Amino acid sequence: MPLPHPLLLRHKLASVSRHCVAAVTRRRRVHGLASVATSVFSRTLLVFALPIGVSCSVAEDWYRWRGPNGDGISTETEWNCDWKNGQPTIAWSHSVGTGFSSVVVKDGRVFTLGHVDDQDVVYCLNVADGEVRWTFGYPAELDARDFEGGPISTPTVDGDRVYVMGRAGELFCLQTSDGTKVWGKNVAEEADVRLPGWGCSAAPLVIGDKLLLNLGESGVAVDKHSGELSWSSDDRECGYASPVLIPDSDPTAAVIASGRAYIGVDIQSGKQLWAERWLTSFNCNAADPIFHDGKMFLCSGYNRGAALFDLNDATPSLIWKSKEMKNQIHSSILYQGHLYGIDGDMETGARLRCMDWATGEIRWSVDDLRPGGLALAGGRLLLLTEPGELMIAPATPDGWDPITEAKVLDGKSWTAPVLSDGRIFCRSIQGQLVCVDCRD
Numbered sequence: 001m002p003l004p005h006p007l008l009l010r011h012k013l014a015s016v017s018r019h020c021v022a023a024v025t026r027r028r029r030v031h032g033l034a035s036v037a038t039s040v041f042s043r044t045l046l047v048f049a050l051p052i053g054v055s056c057s058v059a060e061d062w063y064r065w066r067g068p069n070g071d072g073i074s075t076e077t078e079w080n081c082d083w084k085n086g087q088p089t090i091a092w093s094h095s096v097g098t099g100f101s102s103v104v105v106k107d108g109r110v111f112t113l114g115h116v117d118d119q120d121v122v123y124c125l126n127v128a129d130g131e132v133r134w135t136f137g138y139p140a141e142l143d144a145r146d147f148e149g150g151p152i153s154t155p156t157v158d159g160d161r162v163y164v165m166g167r168a169g170e171l172f173c174l175q176t177s178d179g180t181k182v183w184g185k186n187v188a189e190e191a192d193v194r195l196p197g198w199g200c201s202a203a204p205l206v207i208g209d210k211l212l213l214n215l216g217e218s219g220v221a222v223d224k225h226s227g228e229l230s231w232s233s234d235d236r237e238c239g240y241a242s243p244v245l246i247p248d249s250d251p252t253a254a255v256i257a258s259g260r261a262y263i264g265v266d267i268q269s270g271k272q273l274w275a276e277r278w279l280t281s282f283n284c285n286a287a288d289p290i291f292h293d294g295k296m297f298l299c300s301g302y303n304r305g306a307a308l309f310d311l312n313d314a315t316p317s318l319i320w321k322s323k324e325m326k327n328q329i330h331s332s333i334l335y336q337g338h339l340y341g342i343d344g345d346m347e348t349g350a351r352l353r354c355m356d357w358a359t360g361e362i363r364w365s366v367d368d369l370r371p372g373g374l375a376l377a378g379g380r381l382l383l384l385t386e387p388g389e390l391m392i393a394p395a396t397p398d399g400w401d402p403i404t405e406a407k408v409l410d411g412k413s414w415t416a417p418v419l420s421d422g423r424i425f426c427r428s429i430q431g432q433l434v435c436v437d438c439r440d
Contacts, residue, residue, distance in 0.1 A: 059421040063157040065203035074377035079438040091437040092130030099150030105420035106157040115150035134179035152201040167199025191232035202242040219256040231270035239285035259283030287327035301328025322360040363397040373416035
């Protein structure tokens with residue numbers, strides 16, 4: 001049986017960009033078309049001289065699911081993975097309850113969700129020391145059907161508000177300063193739409209004054225200030241992916257994953273613009289679509305596979321399709337013309353793969369990593385394995401060749417790591433949240 005989407009990351013002055021200098025701690029077999037370095041990979045310290053008065057932005061808030069650009073990529077470069085004695089610095093660790101929620105980071109605070117004692121709990125912690133600033137709980141069942149249970153969406157921070165979506169359709173707007181509830185409602189009940197089989201997992205998407213939610217056949221929109229319903233869609237089962245804006249669309253549009261299709265929707269009216277039929281076992285469309293250069297990449301697990309579409313016409317037109325990438329719960333990451341993603345069923349043995357965006361050709365594949373979650377920062381992949389090992393490797397189509405790796409978590413880990421302000425946040429399903437300090 002499937003698991004739902006584990007929805008599933010400030011600025012300072014600097015004049016130095018430091019890259020990793022480390023040796024590979026063990027070799028990994030890489031299958032596919034690429035050649036791979038088999039012993040030691042090293043990178044030189046690069047120092048960039050900047051003119052006086054010129055600053056470079058090296059840190060960013062990761063205030064929503066998949067980061068500021070919604071692509072799973074951090075723009076930070078000044079973080080260090082040259083861990084002394086091969087061991088990273090664990091700045092702090094805290095228990096945040098059972099669940100698959102990722103973390104978001106804003107203004108020195110970390111936000112996430114977990115299930116504790118018959119409640120789903122929103123946690124706000126200090127980035128610096130892990131101290132709990134506040135919590136907000138609401139009644140919820142663990143609901144561990146076919147998986148460990150607990151919340152599966154990720155909060156969204158917008159200004160001084162944080163928006164939280166519960167599995168049963170609860171939607172809350174809280175003050176980031178102290179967790180005070182501004183408003184809350186069960187939006188699924190108000191919109192009169194059914195819940196998906198494993199509950200709501202999509203993160204709320206802020207667009208102007210609206211919150212776009214994956215509920216109903218093609219979404220629900222509410223006013224972010226009041227929670228008042230703006231529009232809703234037909235009472236059909238939604239998917240598990242989060243809404244994603246279509247770049248440069250006119251009218252402004254987003255794609256919503258239903259249980260049976262990916263649907264283009266006019267943000268203002270909720271009108272369906274087109275629907276790309278996309279059937280999977282258990283109606284489990286969990287991976288967010290990826291947009292680039294007028295094209296759209298869709299991918300699902302359960303032997304559904306992937307496809308690239310041209311969006312320049314009124315409806316999507318197929319460019320290629322492939323069974324060689326099947327994102328069951330995590331979206332792939334597009335970087336410099338290549339897709340890096342987790343292929344296959346997480347329960348029976350997923351693998352890490354690199355796929356060419358333009359052609360769908362597999363460049364390399366590694367079968368023995370047991371990948372749990374993936375992110376990218378500074379041209380490097382951050383892989384959290386299911387057993388809780390954090391691995392860092394250059395993002396290159398030439399092969400998988402880790403720079404460093406270390407055990408950072410105990411227990412099953414299927415949530416994507418998050419890098420913000422030189423720190424990597426990793427979380428297990430059982431609720432262990434650790435902060436790995438990668439600042440110089």
